[in-house]
Amino acid sequence: MGAGASKISNTKGLVQQVKAGPHKLKHRLDDTAVVRTNVGVPVVALLTQETIQHIFNTDLVDKEKYYLGYAGVRDQLMRGHCPSMFTNGQEHRRKKAFLIDVLQRCQETLPSVLLDKILVHFEEWSRLKVLPDFEDRVFFLFSDAMTEAVLGKKVDGRLALTWLKGLMKIRTWIPMPTRARRGSLASKVLPDLLKTIEESPKYEELRRLCRVHGIEEEEDGIINVMFTIIFNAVAAIASAVVTFTARLYTVTESEKKNLRKTTLLALKKHGGITEESLGEMKLLESFLLEVLRLHPPVFDFFGVAKQDFVISTRKEKVEVRRGEQLLGSCFWAQRDVSAFVCPGLFRSNRFLDEEGGVDKKRHLIFPHGSLTEPADLDSHQCPGQDIAFFYMKATLAVLLSYCSWELKAIPVWSDKAARVGKPDDLVSLTWFEFDSDKARSVVGS
Ligand code: HEM
Known part of the structure; x- marks a missing residue:
């Protein structure tokens, strides 16, 4: 029985969640589809491709302001303005439309800015030779590229990272001094971060777009742009690229060689990073999709039931009450045996066309909805996937074709949600x- 009442306390639930992560929800060989449990808050957890669809249904489920189940963002670091992904209804439609507009307006400059940053950062990494802080450096590369493309001027990556590291808080009475310290450091850098944005060349344009989209307080719009760049975009793509780098370590030499060869071939054929060359890097794309299937940056999607409803599975009917928290487990839904053969295995060619990859892609839900369906204003699906894939593929193509490196340690994944898909230990x-x-x-800008 999956969804019986769970009596464990929030504290015990949270401790188990931190220790076991998604493995607390079910054993990898179970076929549980729904389970009522406690992950720091009581939840009805949806674990399959079929049941997770309920979390995407905005007629049934609302977002909770500032919170993702047991975790939340510090509203003072948002100056009390709520990011789009935590809002509902008209407020969500307005903010999401505004963000999509902002992102569309930087499409043209984005490729050249990114290529420039890749070359500058890789040259710096090469001078340093040893990169104990590799994860932060990948973050700085994407932060520089993304902030310059959107704002017309880059924001100091260290300010962005300090703000990001202090952003999340946990719903618990257990004292967390490290988190508290990070929160106060983040408060200190917030004024500098906002000042850089206010002084950026695109600031007036962003204010104008706020008015066009009916965002009454301009600060609300600006903070939403900042949150989207740093939290939604840079944090996610930086994690995926670090995870990819670690995953490369786990495949055979011949797989690596083939990946490098096909990537370089496409680059040379089209004379650099272009839509065409990236489109031809089929193995790179399949590898990346497999990384995002097994190690999505966001394991759990949260929401609150707006009304009573019933989830019907092959085995049972589970009644959900209005106000109950739902947890959609992206981690388990992307390991659902009904969609993926041998789902626990990393298979770099799983998404190649000749392997039926096109059909399998629709079961990838890491963007908070099917990868093959476009994001719209009525859902909470990520609108940044095109940009994300351009950033990730272009960076990885240059990395694979012109760089060599050695990891400090063999990567191991025990699936800690706080590592956003990356292996347990820092990748250096x-x-x-x-x-x-x-x-x-070849790729010079
Ligand atoms: C691999 C990279 C990425 C992944 C896995 C990812 C994943 C997600 C997920 C899971 C959500 C929903 C969060 C929730 O509601 O709980 C989301 C929302 C969002 N993402 Fe992404 N994202 C990625 C890259 C990007 C990029 C590059 C951008 C912008 C350029 C972006 C912009 C957004 C925005 C604006 C939202 C809020 C959508 C809304 O309010 O409805 N994301 N993303």
């Missing part, structure tokens, strides 16, 4: 080399 490089001359001759 003991050595990094970049063939800048060759890269510039």
Whole structure:
């Protein structure tokens, strides 16, 4: 029986959640589809491709302001303005339409800004040779590229990272001094962060767009842009790229060689990073999708039932009461055996066309909805996937074709939600080399 009443306390639930993460919800061989449990808050957890659809249904489920189940964002770090992904109804429609407009307006500058940053950052990494802070450095690369493309001027990546690291809080009475310290550091950098945005070339344009989209307080719009760049965009793509780098370590030499060869071939054929060359990097894309299937940056999607409803599965009918928290487990739904053969295995060619990849892609739900369906204003699905894939594929293509590196340790995944898909220990490089001359001759901007 999956969804019986769970009597455990929030504290015990939270401790289990931190220790076991998604493995608290079910054993990998169970076929449980729904379970009532406690992950720091009581939840009805949806664990399959079929049941997780309920969390995407905005007629049944609302977002909770500032909260994702047991975790939340510190509203003072948002100056009391709520990010789009935590809002509902008209407020959500307005904010999401505004953000989509902002993102569309930077589409043209985005590729050249990114290529420039890739070359500059990789050259710096190569000079340093050893990168104990590799994860932060990937974040800085994407932060520079994204902020410059959207704002016309880059924001200091260290300010952005300090703000991000202090953003999340946990719903518990247990004292968390490290989190508290990070929260107060983040409060300190917020004025500098906002000042850089206010002084950026695109600031007036962003204020105008706020008015166009009926966002009454301009600060609300600006904070939403900041949240989207740093939290929604940069944090997610940086994590996926670090996870990819670690995953490469786990595949055979011949797989790696083939990946490098096909990527470089596409780059050379089209004379650099273009829509065409990226489109031809089928193995790179399949590898990346497999990384995002097994290690999505967001494991759990949360929402609150707006009304009573029933979830019917093959085995049972589960009644959900209005006000109950729902947890959609992206982690388990992307390991559902009804959609993926041998779902626990990492198979880098799983999403190739000849492997039926096109059909399988629709079961990828890491963007908070099917990857093959476009995001719209009535859902909470991510509207940034095109940008995300351009950023990730372009960076990985240059990395694979012109760089060599060594990881400090063999990566191990025990699936800690707080690591947003990355392996348990910090990913560091003991050595990094970049063939800048060759890269510039092909991808030079
Ligand atoms: C691999 C990279 C990415 C992943 C896995 C990802 C995933 C997600 C997920 C799971 C959500 C929903 C969160 C929730 O409601 O609980 C979301 C929302 C969002 N994402 Fe992404 N994202 C990625 C990259 C990006 C990028 C590059 C951008 C912008 C350029 C972006 C912009 C947004 C925005 C604006 C929302 C809020 C949508 C709304 O309010 O309805 N994301 N993303």
